[in-house]
Amino acid sequence: MFYREAGDFKKTYSADNQTFPIKIDRVGYYLALVVAFLVIPFVINDYWANAILLPFLIYSIAAIGLNILVGYCGQVSLGTGGFMAVGAYACYKLMTSFPDVNIFFHVLLSGGITGFVCVIFGLPSLRIKGFYLAVATLAAQFFLVWLFNRVPWFYNNSASGQINAPERMVFGVPVTGPNTEAWATYLFCLVFLVLSALIARNLTRGMAGRKWMAIRDMDIAAEIIGVNPLKAKISAFGVSGFFVGISGALFFALYLGAVEVGEAFGITKSFLVLFMIIIGGLGSIFGSFAGAAFLVLLPVVLKVVGVDMLGWPTDIVAHLQLVIVGGLIIMFLILEPHGLAQLWRVAKQKLRLWPFPH
Amino acid sequence: MKTKFATMAVAAVMAAAPAMADLVFPSLSYRTGPYAAGGIPFADGYADYFTLLNERDGGIGGVPTRLLECETGYNTEKGVECYESTKGEGALVYQPLSTGITYQLIPKTTADNIPMHTMGYGRTSAANGKVFSHTFNYPGSYWNGASGAVNYLLAENGGDLNGHKIALVYHNSAYGKEPIRTLEELQKKHGFELSLMPVDHPGQEQKSQWLQIRREKPDTVLMWGWGVMNQVAIQEAANIRFPMENFIGIWWSGAEHDVLSAGAKANGYKALTFHNVGRDFPVFDDIQKHVVDTGKAAGAGDQIGNVLYNRGMYAAMLAAEAAKTAQEIHGTADINAGQMRDGMEALSITEEKMTALGMPNFGPSFDVSCENHGGPGLVGVTQWDADSQTWSLISEFAETDQDVIGGLIAEDSNAYAAENNIEMGCK
Numbered sequence: 001m002f003y004r005e006a007g008d009f010k011k012t013y014s015a016d017n018q019t020f021p022i023k024i025d026r027v028g029y030y031l032a033l034v035v036a037f038l039v040i041p042f043v044i045n046d047y048w049a050n051a052i053l054l055p056f057l058i059y060s061i062a063a064i065g066l067n068i069l070v071g072y073c074g075q076v077s078l079g080t081g082g083f084m085a086v087g088a089y090a091c092y093k094l095m096t097s098f099p100d101v102n103i104f105f106h107v108l109l110s111g112g113i114t115g116f117v118c119v120i121f122g123l124p125s126l127r128i129k130g131f132y133l134a135v136a137t138l139a140a141q142f143f144l145v146w147l148f149n150r151v152p153w154f155y156n157n158s159a160s161g162q163i164n165a166p167e168r169m170v171f172g173v174p175v176t177g178p179n180t181e182a183w184a185t186y187l188f189c190l191v192f193l194v195l196s197a198l199i200a201r202n203l204t205r206g207m208a209g210r211k212w213m214a215i216r217d218m219d220i221a222a223e224i225i226g227v228n229p230l231k232a233k234i235s236a237f238g239v240s241g242f243f244v245g246i247s248g249a250l251f252f253a254l255y256l257g258a259v260e261v262g263e264a265f266g267i268t269k270s271f272l273v274l275f276m277i278i279i280g281g282l283g284s285i286f287g288s289f290a291g292a293a294f295l296v297l298l299p300v301v302l303k304v305v306g307v308d309m310l311g312w313p314t315d316i317v318a319h320l321q322l323v324i325v326g327g328l329i330i331m332f333l334i335l336e337p338h339g340l341a342q343l344w345r346v347a348k349q350k351l352r353l354w355p356f357p358h
Numbered sequence: 359m360k361t362k363f364a365t366m367a368v369a370a371v372m373a374a375a376p377a378m379a380d381l382v383f384p385s386l387s388y389r390t391g392p393y394a395a396g397g398i399p400f401a402d403g404y405a406d407y408f409t410l411l412n413e414r415d416g417g418i419g420g421v422p423t424r425l426l427e428c429e430t431g432y433n434t435e436k437g438v439e440c441y442e443s444t445k446g447e448g449a450l451v452y453q454p455l456s457t458g459i460t461y462q463l464i465p466k467t468t469a470d471n472i473p474m475h476t477m478g479y480g481r482t483s484a485a486n487g488k489v490f491s492h493t494f495n496y497p498g499s500y501w502n503g504a505s506g507a508v509n510y511l512l513a514e515n516g517g518d519l520n521g522h523k524i525a526l527v528y529h530n531s532a533y534g535k536e537p538i539r540t541l542e543e544l545q546k547k548h549g550f551e552l553s554l555m556p557v558d559h560p561g562q563e564q565k566s567q568w569l570q571i572r573r574e575k576p577d578t579v580l581m582w583g584w585g586v587m588n589q590v591a592i593q594e595a596a597n598i599r600f601p602m603e604n605f606i607g608i609w610w611s612g613a614e615h616d617v618l619s620a621g622a623k624a625n626g627y628k629a630l631t632f633h634n635v636g637r638d639f640p641v642f643d644d645i646q647k648h649v650v651d652t653g654k655a656a657g658a659g660d661q662i663g664n665v666l667y668n669r670g671m672y673a674a675m676l677a678a679e680a681a682k683t684a685q686e687i688h689g690t691a692d693i694n695a696g697q698m699r700d701g702m703e704a705l706s707i708t709e710e711k712m713t714a715l716g717m718p719n720f721g722p723s724f725d726v727s728c729e730n731h732g733g734p735g736l737v738g739v740t741q742w743d744a745d746s747q748t749w750s751l752i753s754e755f756a757e758t759d760q761d762v763i764g765g766l767i768a769e770d771s772n773a774y775a776a777e778n779n780i781e782m783g784c785k
Binding site for chain 1: 387389390394398427428429431433434435438439442443445446457458461462464465466468469481483530531532535536538539556558559657770777778779
């Protein structure tokens, strides 16, 4: 009944190939954009922004970045935390070295720098594959964290090794530093997320994306049909690094405000983002959103239910949370290895036939 | 209909009113993760003291206290979430017990006009109240600790540390790096040799550091450790037979659970402190009577009298006294966070006050002022006796090198003020 293509005629090739070919989907997409841009900024408060929406938006960008590399190009990476740290420190150095330049460009540039670093660490992928590549990116993770801890230049020789985001404005409204309004930081991140998702979606359904997927599915066959593995793999690392760098910069500058590399960008962060795309769905932009939302919201929901509503001790709830998240990950891997995105696809398929399944 | 609605509204306000009149003290605790061993006794002490005030005195100045516990797991992201979820409830003062979360909250609390008390941790230069208007770290800071340790060594070695080798084993984070600058200054002044040995989070891997210590044979090892790192370090020191009396930890590395796992080999290990240890204070009788015996003790109730329990209780006591001071200044019992800040800035702790509270000689007497949020910075040394399983204070609470520390505080806080365009307060 829902999701019928019947009566929804496409007259041009581009109309047939659009991201949301079904009308109800398209309407939903525009509705979501309208709500995100025109409704939420007016009702948001500090708690919603800092505890739920900012982490969701920022982790979504990181998940999109990692999904391009792991989900689309098939190159396993455990270095996401380290690459986010590159974005954060690049943003910090740019913010303090060029205080007059708009923060918007700093964030973009941080993404570019991270993309470049990511390409360098991606070079081994031309020779090694699978688990061995995962170990090589793991080395990147530890090396980068060590580097930012070891070289005082990166944190401007501060006594504690912490980096602090100074106040920066966009159109006269502060978006970093302590005096920010919830709606400003939210909108700033939202703009980056929407742009990232649009770019990622259009890259992955174009020639670049097809090359990545060809490499993912069988690299030898891809090479025979004329895909250059060097260009495909390196471009995937570069694009992935760009998005991950943006998320790292936003994570530091807008969300946390002060960062200590070992704690904020440790190996756990790499795994968290990897879990997001596994739970959300490998090789799916929607999956990146779903996975990020799931892993950001779940702890908050469990805490609200356990501590605030049921009044349980905080430590029991914290332990339960580990159990539940772990259990859900295993359950997902067994029952739906393609993640939440696949669940959504199946649901759509069912809805299309409902109420006459035959 | 209209009157009915009005009655309902009045009833709702009346019902809500008693809930409004309480003093909210959020406790950003951590009872899980690699730092839980230290987080649990501190959180229990903090909670039990407020329970005691409610049970025995009916709160502070007649207004009951309410403790909002939120689990951070020593994680900065969860710390932010906890801060945002509790600040709307009328939180009076934050004590995050984490240097990382402190750095994050310093600008936020200042913008939200809520004071933060980082007792013996956090950003040391926050002692300069002209720059850090809402952050307090009385009665002592890491730099006092570093200087206190060096002064203790000076006294032990006849006032001369030339050629003395000191190794600093530290948690490789903002917390562990805090004392380095002070120690480097003191190194220039006293001529000892300093070698730095970082240990990465969470601190279970220390073999290479202790191998290096075994090779270099330093005369003294100082430690800035927390959580599981402490137990591992003390065990490793015992393994290489490093003389325990030459091993001195900061106050976060000197509790019962840190030394118990090394058994008899930990005998003689020393730790700095800024308050007294043990259970021989009248306040514990009250806690036993009003909190434990009534079944209201926080957590498992098995931490009472531990070093970190005492510290949590001391932190709660200072917060409660500051709230009392604020009530006196502003003439209202139901204070808000801004008034609490004024109370903290006007806080005066005297020996009579502590005796009246059942804590004679528990900590130093001091006055907080607008310029000085750091207190006197008196540091004592405690030593572990593995036979009786007790810590005992083996030195007086001594002055630290305020010339060196004052200069460093001014330098660091002025740099922060310049970076963030903060105008100097306290005119």
